Amino acid sequence: MARPVYAHVSLVGVVVMLVLAGLGTLTYFPRLPSFMGLTWQGKLRCGGVGRPAIFWEMPVTPEQDPENAFPRERDLEIAVSRESDLRKALTREHYPRSSGYDPAWIVDVPMGPHPLWCVESLMEVMTLEPGMRILDLGCGAAVSSIFLAREYGVEVWAADLWTDPTDNWERIRTWDVADRVHAIRAEARELPFARGFFDAVVSIGAYHYFGTEARYLAYLLEFLKPHGSVGFVTTGLDHDPGPTLPPYLAERWTPDFFTWQSPDWWRNHWQRTGLVDIDRADMVPGGWDDWLQWLRACDLVDRGYAPDANMLEADQGELLGLVRMLAHRR
Template structure:
């Protein structure tokens, strides 16, 4: 929640906007946006069913503002230029590292002059000499998608249909990690030892905001 709060500060959010929340998980980011900004959110996820999310959305009284969708990131069931804003909080790196993903799958869904905002777990600097020794026992293949601000900026710069507004480190890194590590989740418990080994030397959170031309 701290990540979506900080990302929102860099976005222009107005009542009545249509927002794609791609990979919304259990819909908490969608609930935040609908409640705080009175936008209509299409809460889209592959791993959490639309029915499960709809039950959660109904419990908040926001079912008229949030539409749950079950879809995969490469097969999104929306018309071109349907959204005023597309966001992805966390895990965009799993598919967004593909050179053509932004231009081929995400940009077409956003209106001209619409916004795209993404946050990803990242690195302060690229690992030019491989994964540091202290992190190797905890490294898994999916983490090969962790990259620096400069890496993400250069990737998005190849898409000539967007103008990059900002690409920066988020300030909420420590708070966001502490929230994750303190929750009752087996993956969070596993990450405690990794973050002790990391020691604040390598990881960050990267935010990228762009406007469609």
């Protein structure tokens, strides 16, 4: 808010202002030189065609408009409060490594449940050694790839089809892991790697998009060393609900949900290939609540998704959650 104060200017100044006013409806000058010992603060405005008035906008004082007198200070207070709320929402004792990362960075490009929590839950049952070559399949914004490199000392190939690798490369450089994380664009069914190249394959929130195909595991294992591990955490179901779905799920049941499977389904799907030994097939403990808490946190910065949050609220972990799978190549 500002109040107009008409100012005396020279004849030349008037002519210049009128010419500029004819070229546009509004011309701003951030500061005028000192005049009669006063330094003018504000904006000089001049109307457009048909509005030749010239006047000076003076900023309001706190006494004139106490609610809007300090917008920057108020915005800063809001930002600090929001950051504090976000950090609280994304801090969980059973995910200590994740808590050390900037929550604003984590929610910047939300793609599925909390990627770092998912990695930590997978690492509870999966062992990675420093220096290993890891394929992060369907890495999204490479948040999980950066985390793997920094926290576990591995070298990661961050492969995703939909995210621009240049954007991922910028994030990788920001975290100073450019020598250990390699961003590439790759289709999961057309991987550009040498056979037997990786020590392990990790997939966070993505494997169900391509891994339900009966022949996919056999294809993926071509790029894994003998006895190498493959593990994933992704959205899924605790058990097969049968032909009748609960109402909160039935109303949203579209082809995107058809690949949400249970741990038992994934175990059978992998075992029948005869190519791997299953090390773990279960639901992440409290995974449904992790997922819901993540959505609530994203909502603090207007990046939540109410339909998923409402679905999880209604389910309360009865059916929905995060499936965790781990196996090693024979």
